[in-house]
Amino acid sequence: xxxVTQLDSHVSVSEGTPVLLRCNYSSSYSPSLFWYVQHPNKGxxxxxxxxxxxxxxxxxNGFEAEFKKSETSFHLTKPSAHMSDAAEYFCVxxxxxxxxxxxxxxxxxxxxxxx
Amino acid sequence: xxxxxxxxxYLFRKEGQNVTLSCEQNLNHDAMYWYRQDPGQGLRLIxxxxxxxxFQKGDIxxxxxxxxxxxxxxxxxxxxxxxxxxxxxxxxxxxxISSGNTIYFGEGSWLTVV
Numbered sequence: 001x002x003x004v005t006q007l008d009s010h011v012s013v014s015e016g017t018p019v020l021l022r023c024n025y026s027s028s029y030s031p032s033l034f035w036y037v038q039h040p041n042k043g044x045x046x047x048x049x050x051x052x053x054x055x056x057x058x059x060x061n062g063f064e065a066e067f068k069k070s071e072t073s074f075h076l077t078k079p080s081a082h083m084s085d086a087a088e089y090f091c092v093x094x095x096x097x098x099x100x101x102x103x104x105x106x107x108x109x110x111x112x113x114x115x
Numbered sequence: 116x117x118x119x120x121x122x123x124x125y126l127f128r129k130e131g132q133n134v135t136l137s138c139e140q141n142l143n144h145d146a147m148y149w150y151r152q153d154p155g156q157g158l159r160l161i162x163x164x165x166x167x168x169x170f171q172k173g174d175i176x177x178x179x180x181x182x183x184x185x186x187x188x189x190x191x192x193x194x195x196x197x198x199x200x201x202x203x204x205x206x207x208x209x210x211x212i213s214s215g216n217t218i219y220f221g222e223g224s225w226l227t228v229v
């Protein structure tokens with residue numbers, strides 16, 4: 001069975017400093033991995049996705065993530081946090097490598113950005 | 116504009132009532148999904164449909180029902196059998212592609228039992 005673990009439920013950074021949101025996954029197949037962002041009372045917006053192409057994936061708003069198979073990790077990073085980055089972030093693995101289109105969600109990491 | 120439209124945004128249900136949440140998409144996606152979100156628990160899959168007139172139970176289907184009579188529509192009914200329906204409900208849609216499927220979400224609907 002596939003699963004995903006977000007290692008921090010809350011992360012707080014100062015504006016202008018780097019962001020690191022950690023995600024580990026478990027998968028029997030070659031996984032598809034995603035990061036979504038959710039602002040309060042809103043739907044989820046896709047930040048980026050990994051689908052077995054380049055291991056370093058660039059997304060929107062300056063975010064990127066690196067797929068490390070040896071560490072079963074897919075951590076999300078951004079060099080410099082902006083106030084508008086404050087939101088909840090979800091790491092997601094696609095079950096069966098995407099064949100069934102079922103997504104397994106992590107429990108989320110709430111990012112706070114201090115001025 | 117292309118996208119996924121959920122309505123209503125806020126809904127109040129009395130005990131014992133059934134309520135239906137609407138989800139419409141104009142992205143021409145084959146697959147549609149309903150997720151429930153509770154604080155601290157991430158998203159849990161209620162039902163999904165990969166094609167018109169077909170749908171499958173997700174992880175927490177008890178107390179819910181769906182239909183998929185049209186490609187663009189996937190309404191969710193929260194029945195009186197659902198013991199704790201107060202939550203944020205998210206509809207999503209996606210398309211099979213060779214490089215991995217991406218699904219897109221609506222803005223969500225808040226359901227509160229009063």
